[in-house]
Amino acid sequence: xxxxxxxxxxxxxxxxxxxxxxxxxxxxxxxxxxxxxxxxxxxxxxxxxxxxxxxxxxxxxxxxxxxxxxxxxxxxxxxxxxxxxxxxxxxxxxxxxxxxxxxxxxxxxxxxxxxxxxxxxxxxxxxxxxxxxxxxxxxxxxxxxxxxxxxxxxxxxxxxxxxxx
Amino acid sequence: xxxxxxxxxxxxxxxxxxxxxxxxxxxxxxxxxxxxxxxxxxxxxxxxxxxxxxxxxxxxxxxxxxxxxxxxxxxxxxxxxxxxxxxxxxxxxxxxxxxxxxxxxxxxxxxxxxxxxxxxxxxxxxxxxxxxxxxxxxxxxxxxxxxxxxxxxxxxxxxxxxx
Numbered sequence: 215x216x217x218x219x220x221x222x223x224x225x226x227x228x229x230x231x232x233x234x235x236x237x238x239x240x241x242x243x244x245x246x247x248x249x250x251x252x253x254x255x256x257x258x259x260x261x262x263x264x265x266x267x268x269x270x271x272x273x274x275x276x277x278x279x280x281x282x283x284x285x286x287x288x289x290x291x292x293x294x295x296x297x298x299x300x301x302x303x304x305x306x307x308x309x310x311x312x313x314x315x316x317x318x319x320x321x322x323x324x325x326x327x328x329x330x331x332x333x334x335x336x337x338x339x340x341x342x343x344x345x346x347x348x349x350x351x352x353x354x355x356x357x358x359x360x361x362x363x364x365x366x367x368x369x370x371x372x373x374x375x376x377x378x379x
Numbered sequence: 380x381x382x383x384x385x386x387x388x389x390x391x392x393x394x395x396x397x398x399x400x401x402x403x404x405x406x407x408x409x410x411x412x413x414x415x416x417x418x419x420x421x422x423x424x425x426x427x428x429x430x431x432x433x434x435x436x437x438x439x440x441x442x443x444x445x446x447x448x449x450x451x452x453x454x455x456x457x458x459x460x461x462x463x464x465x466x467x468x469x470x471x472x473x474x475x476x477x478x479x480x481x482x483x484x485x486x487x488x489x490x491x492x493x494x495x496x497x498x499x500x501x502x503x504x505x506x507x508x509x510x511x512x513x514x515x516x517x518x519x520x521x522x523x524x525x526x527x528x529x530x531x532x533x534x535x536x537x538x539x540x541x542x
Contacts, residue, residue: 217530233412233421237428240401244432245526307420314542325541329423332431333529340533360540 218340220246224266225339227252228259228285229274229305234328238272238305241332256280260288267297270339275306275317282306283313286320290356298356299349301342305330321357323347382490383407388497391505392443398436399497403490405429410486419477426482429489430470434463440501446514447507455500462492 225247229235235252242250251268253259255277262268271289275282282304289300304317307328314325323342326335347358384403389396409425437459444452466489473480508515 217527218533220526231417231421233408233417233425236408237424240404241428244401307418311542318540318542327541328420329427331424331427333532336526336529337532340530341538344530344533 218343221248223247223270223343224249224268225251226259226262226268226271228254228256228271228277228282230254230277231274234274234305234330237330238335241330241335244332245336254278256282256285256288259285263289263296263300268300270301270303270343272303272305272335272339273322275304275308275313282322283316283320286317286322286357290321301346303335303338303342305335318360319355321355323358382487382494388494390497390501392508395436395440395443395501395504398432398439399493399501402429402432402436402493405432406486406490406493410483413482413486422482423473423477426470426473430466433466437463440504443508443515444504447504447511449504449507451500451503458496458500462489462496 220242225242227235227238227242227250229238229252239250239252249268251262253262257280259271259273260280273282273285280288286302286304289295289302290298302322302324304322304325305328306314306317306325308314309327317325323346324338326338349357350359382403384400388399390399405425405428409422409429412422412425441452441456441459443449444455449455469480469485473482
């Protein structure tokens with residue numbers, strides 16, 4: 215397995231809380247990353263992406279101006295997007311299931327919940343880089359396959375029956 | 380917070396000094412995020428990171444001491460264990476009831492503890508490190524612990540969306 219070369223990664227952190235920006239930057243730097251850019255909302259992040267693409271984006275969801283869902287939709291579906299396949303890890307303190315579901319449906323690759331723990335964050339970043347899920351395109355969705363991976367054989371009562379011929 | 384990083388706290392081991400600076404920064408952030416009434420998820424994130432890095436740093440220091448044949452490793456390890464236990468206990472209390480934890484007090488206590496520990500204990504390892512630099516060649520700069528383990532976890536198929 216070729217590992218993640220954290221020193222060579224370019225990373226965009228989109229987050230409107232200065233403590234979280236500092237913390238995420240600290241965690242990434244402690245893993246070896248140095249090329250870390252930051253934006254405080256979606257518009258700022260899109261501007262930075264126009265200047266130079268990145269390998270992965272860590273994205274807050276609830277922000278003033280263009281929020282994380284708007285940013286993800288712009289990256290995935292805007293015909294002018296410079297990188298529709300950009301790996302996006304949502305990092306959110308939002309506990310509202312509907313908002314998290316909308317975030318997944320916008321096309322993020324992973325969702326990490328705050329409060330953060332360094333190892334959890336880095337594991338998710340490594341996961342979207344080392345084991346990316348295939349992208350799918352439908353009429354209403356473009357992004358990484360949203361299906362949950364299989365977690366072993368089904369242990370409950372089997373209710374599906376073969377279709378009678 | 381009265382106690383913060385300064386050059387007088389250098390013990391002369393680059394990775395250890397870098398870890399100490401980072402821990403002081405996190406303690407300062409913890410105190411100010413709490414006093415500025417940041418959301419619990421923000422303060423909790425800083426606290427989680429401080430807890431994790433305290434573990435990683437102590438592991439690193441103990442590994443270095445072992446490699447250098449530092450004779451006071453066991454009592455030093457016991458001091459680390461006592462602080463680890465306290466920090467973990469506060470972290471658990473915060474998860475249960477954020478409003479009841481005196482985070483400013485914790486940050487000040489940790490900074491005071493670290494200054495005392497560095498000046499009284501960590502400085503003792505310097506001569507052993509200097510005499511054994513050749514044995515420390517493989518010590519990683521990373522403070523995050525075992526990066527291979529992170530990548531193994533990343534390849535684990537057993538992940539779930541949070542909803």
